Amino acid sequence: SQQGCDPFAQTQRSKLQHRRARINQQINKEMRMRAGAENLFRATSNHKVKETVALELSYVNSNLQLLKEELEELNSSVDVYQNDSESISVPMIPLGLKETKELDLLVPLKDLISEHYGEDGILFEKEIKEFMELRQAMRTPSRNEAGLELLMEYYNQLYFLDSRFFPPTKSLGVFFHWYDSLTGVPSHQRALAFEKGSVLFNIGALHTQIGARQDRASLPGLNQAIDAFQKAAGAFNYLKENFSNAPSLDMSAASLNMLVRLMVAQVQECVFEKMTLLRSQNDFLTWLQLAQEAARVEDVYSLVHQTMTQAHVKDYVPFSWTTMVQVKSEHFKALSHYFAAIALCDCPATSDAELPEQEKAFIQFHVTMPEGPSLHVLLQDPEERRKLGKAHLKKAIMKHEEAMRIHGLCKILRKMDILQEVLSFAHKRSLSKYSEIDHEEDFFETGDAPDIYPKTHQKPEIKPPNFSQVKVTDLFHRLGPLSVFSAKNKWYPARRVHLMRGENGFGFTLRGDSPVLIAGVIPGGCAAEAGLKEGDYIISVNGKDCKWSKHAEVVQLLKSTGEEGVEIGVITLQGSEGPKAADKKAAAMSLGSGMLKSNKENSRKSLMNSKSASTLLVWSKKSKRSKKSTYSIPFTAVGDNEAMY
16 A cells, blocks of 8 residues: 655654644644633623633734744745755745644444445445555655655545545535644635645645755756646646635635745746756857846746735745745846846957847847947947946846845845855855956946846746546445445435246346446336336346446346346436436535535546546546436337347
């Protein structure tokens, strides 16, 4: 069976998850105390009691504040998730996984199997335990492909759990408890969609951790980081589009929108790094391209910063994240001006032959045209180039200083030497370039350089999760084909019918496989007299279970009957005249508001056009019966695989 990684192996990261779990428990306790105190405060009219309770509330609230700050420090422990390579890479932001409480499904599922399926629940203990072991393992996935597959496998298994055990009108009575990834605040819900959404969130979070730990000084490492952050963006985006009314803030539309943008920005930063790594020439056009690429990174980070400072997100996002994003935005703006200066000052003046190509690139380079001479004069005059280059450097130095100032405001980031090193290296590099091109006899006032127009050669992709890559089989396969034996169908207790074969056979027509359907009953025939009805499903023949049997197998069993006749087990679906519109409406109503609904997923078409229920991985509430779907078929319609027996 699948294993999570050993939570007791004390890696830096598992220590982090432990501290996180501990803080989550403390937050949980304080929240309970707060709720109790608030209730008492509202209920009492005694002033003395009110004062005492108010004091206690202020203690609890300040404790909660401290715990949240401690959790924020943990969420900013970016370095634990980074790689161990010597070369400097700017840190990326990973997310911690959502924690969950253990869940005991043994009794509720056994009860439901007895009540709903009419089977002995004890016979399914092995399957229930296997499901619970899978859930236990997915709480501590390893930070690699195997960990992702484990989460995917559990996510896919929830499709079957939903179809088998979560009737549209009734709850299973178990609560799913999950903690907010950033604040540690606990939430719980009965809706299975909350469990699915939380697992999906963790798929995204695990991708961010895999992305953050890559060695981005090498091309393979960069490509893996790009892939991981794109998949993280895809998971958060999928969650935002397919689930609504989440009870916890980390899964609200505003937070997910912020996380998608953050991941896209981290991809864009990797694309920039990839370009610096692959740069083989130091010519004018390459430097311009680098400057535009840096401007693009600045652009996406300033968008993330705007998103993080919006009303619903501002108090919730760790201050260190907001700061880091702002620092990066200023840093990349500085770099774009630095590369512009290098292009102008370190490359020879444009020759006549190069002019058309370079002028074309330069026209689209600035957001507004630089003041001064026309472009071809500028490009061909070294002195004019130096002037504009100097203006760009002046702006770069201002932006470097701004990045360093903002970085200094956050005590958590101040502890992060790597970022400090990168910022101060870039600052010094611009300063030394400035003093190198600055002439003592410069009389001109250094102008204001226009900003660089952002442009990238590789647009980030948001890659949605591919659930079909992890094939799972329904753990509760033995209950029978999902098309009939599901939580939403009801059937009358199974009947055993004894049949003798008459001269015209048994007197019924059969259609379809797993389970085989009695499509028609000949009036006055043996089947009719024994009480078989059109629309019955054959579930056993002479005591042999036939729920999964193919058409030909059932026919073979019937044909091999001797004089003594045959005993057939059948079930009749309740309301087998087809679900009425009113029922559908009632089912839709019962989803209830305030639940985390997997709204769009319900109608989503199958990801894999597969007919067999055991590989169907969509979260769809629609029945997927193929040619064997009709419950009541007019007796005359003898279809392709329907025959008289």
